[in-house]
Amino acid sequence: MDTSNETPSEKIKAIHGVVKCIPAGKVASYGQVAALAGLPGRARLAGKALGVTINGQVIPWYRVLRSDGKIAFPNNSSHYKMQIAQLQDEGVLVTKGKVNMQLFQWSGELE
DNA sequence: AGCGTGACAAGGT
DNA sequence: GACCTTGCCACGC
Numbered sequence: 001m002d003t004s005n006e007t008p009s010e011k012i013k014a015i016h017g018v019v020k021c022i023p024a025g026k027v028a029s030y031g032q033v034a035a036l037a038g039l040p041g042r043a044r045l046a047g048k049a050l051g052v053t054i055n056g057q058v059i060p061w062y063r064v065l066r067s068d069g070k071i072a073f074p075n076n077s078s079h080y081k082m083q084i085a086q087l088q089d090e091g092v093l094v095t096k097g098k099v100n101m102q103l104f105q106w107s108g109e110l111e
Numbered sequence: 112a113g114c115g116t117g118a119c120a121a122g123g124t
Numbered sequence: 125g126a127c128c129t130t131g132c133c134a135c136g137c
Contacts, residue, residue, distance in 0.1 A: 011134095029119085029120085030118075030119050030120085031119065031120060034119085039133095041119095041120090041131085041132055041133080042119090042132070042133060042134090043119035043120060043132085044117065044118090044119050044120090044132070044133065044134080045119090045132090045133065045134070046118085046119075047117075047118040047119060048117075048118080048133095048134075048135090049118095050118060051117090051118060054118085061118080064118080065118095066118085066119065066120080067119075067120055067121080068120090071118090072118040072119080073118065079118080
């Protein structure tokens with residue numbers, strides 16, 4: 001029966017769906033996305049899921065940050081700057097490579 | 112089959 | 125606030 005026969009690809013797909021649901025001007029943490037995708041505790045998997053999508057997909061990976069609101073990329077790397085640029089463009093304030101999660105963290109539901 | 116690594120998270124020092 | 129340790133799971137060697 002329902003023995004969770006989902007392959008890793010299915011999980012990745014679930015994560016993609018959640019990330020795509022994040023409204024502009026809001027952000028979510030990896031753990032949050034993973035949990036909403038039905039994968040509680042698999043924050044790392046969420047990161048991997050975005051990693052495969054970042055290259056050419058339409059997924060707003062830049063709206064996903066660490067639980068602290070920190071950018072999940074090394075300072076001064078290409079993705080790092082691009083992520084901040086995208087967030088700022090959508091109205092999200094980024095300070096010292098961090099976002100105020102209290103103001104911009106996604107509630108997890110669409111309006 | 113063991114070990115190391117990774118776009119993480121939470122807690123401790 | 126920076127750094128370290130543990131937990132979690134999937135992947136590669």
